[in-house]
Amino acid sequence: MTPARYGTQGGTQRFTDYGSLRPPGLPSVITPSPAARRAADRSAARNVASWAAAAARRARQVYFTAATAA
Numbered sequence: 001m002t003p004a005r006y007g008t009q010g011g012t013q014r015f016t017d018y019g020s021l022r023p024p025g026l027p028s029v030i031t032p033s034p035a036a037r038r039a040a041d042r043s044a045a046r047n048v049a050s051w052a053a054a055a056a057r058r059a060r061q062v063y064f065t066a067a068t069a070a
Helices: 034-069
Strands: 003-006 012-015
Touching: none
Parallel strands: none
Antiparallel strands: 003 012
């Protein structure tokens, strides 16, 4: 690599001739274990349920606030 210096302080370097940052060859396949897949599914379902409950809570709050103000 040939670094080319820029700026007066010399703190910034720009490399002008470099190749790909990924090593040659195909990436290895990583398959999570069945337990890890189940844990990820449960976590995603818990997040979706939490978001849905929060949206319902906000909707009820807006509805009851508007109903009592009228």
